[in-house]
Amino acid sequence: MYKRFLLPIDGSPPSEYAAAVGLALAKRLGASVVFAHVIEPHRYRDLHNYEEALERARTVGRALLEQWARKANHARVPCDVQLTSTEPENRPGVAEALMDVGVAHGCDLVVMGTHGRTGLPRMLLGSVAERMARLAPTPLLLVRGHDTKPTLFKHILVATDGSTFSELALQHADALAGALKAKLSVVYVVPDLTQLYVSAGRAWMFADPAQLQAQLAQEQSHLRAQGEYILKEAAERCTHAKQVHTLLREAGHHLIGERIREVADEIKADLIVMGTHGHTGLRKFLLGSVAEDVAQQAHQPILLVRNPAALTHPDESHLPPPGER
Known part of the structure; x- marks a missing residue:
């Protein structure tokens, strides 16, 4: 399973909550953590002197890292801290600086909050998280909100479409459910071909509306049967989770x-796992874009798993499935 977490912190409530979730999860999995803070002097616009702004940024960053190092020590979780910047070596942004830290420390999971604000420097972890989701070579656990108590991940929902990308997400969800002794549910959503035909402009191929409806009904039935088969195969491939349930919608x-969000709420899942850039052949229903939609709207934390073969970032690291290190 995951051995080393990267926990970006900026002092905002969502960032603090995400770090608490990451620390608690690391303790349960026997993993170590790396707390990282990116200093950005230009965000302290109330200070006109650059050196003073730089020192303020460093002071705030060190204080945050020391605070979380103490929490990790109290929880008996091995930790490292890293103060970094966007300015050395002309790094283009916060996400890139964080990825550099993750690669340097050999992190295999990133846990971060979304829509975080520090108040003074107004660092938006929401936009940073979005860029991390697109570029990070490791799985990314996005945590929304700032509850007082970290979730325990007792019920995990993984979405599949039968693609190699969702297959990798299934592997991670299964391994995580096994390690946490959590219930695992697998959902397949049958796309609506009526919408697909209309949006793709294929309705003109059928002059007779009855013929169109018959064709749609036949293909929709095929997709439903395909979904049932994909769910059956997915359940059989889960070898770590003790409880696996399948859901066709x-x-x-x-x-x-x-x-997917409705199912997560319905079954009271406290974690959603999805692959990104999945391919089903139906270009309007790619799980990659669906994952982005779920990440933006779901109340639950979401674990985004990218297929390493799809990465193009120069700092990419080809990670094996969890448990195969």
Whole structure:
């Protein structure tokens, strides 16, 4: 399973909560953590002197790192701290600086909050998290909100579409459910071909509306059967989770991401796992774009798993499935 977490902190409530979730999860998995803070002097616009702003940024960063190092020591979780910057070596942004830290420390999971604000420097972890989701070579656990008590991840929901990308997400979800002794549910959402035909402009191929409806019904039935098969195969491949349940849902006139969020709320899942850039052959229903929609709207934390083969970032690291180190 995951051995070393990267926990970016900026002092905002969402960042603090995400770090608490990451620390608690690391303790349960026997992993170590790396707390990272990116200093950005230009965000202290109330100070006109650059050197003074730089020193303020460093002081705030060190204080945050020391605070979390003490918490890690109290929880008996091995930790390192890293104060870094966007300015040396002309790094383009916070996400890139954080990825450099993660690669340097051999981190295999990033846990971070979304829409975090520090108040004074107004550092937006929301936009940083979005860029991390697109570029990070490791799985990314996005945590929304700032509850007082970290979630225990007792029920994990993983979405599949039968692609190699969702297959990798299934491996991570299964391994995590096994390690945490959590219940695992697998959902497949059958796309609505009516929407696909209309949006793709294929309805003109059928002059007879009855013929169109018959064709759609036949293909929709095929997709439903395909979904049932994909779920059956997915359940058989889960070898770590003790409880595995499968759920087949119709998209109907709703977005696939919306259906996934509804299922997560319905079964009271406290973690959603999804692959990104998944391919089903139906270009309007890619789990990659659906994952972005779910990440933006879901109340639960979401674990985004990218296929290492799809990465193009120069600092990419080809990670094996969890448990195969």
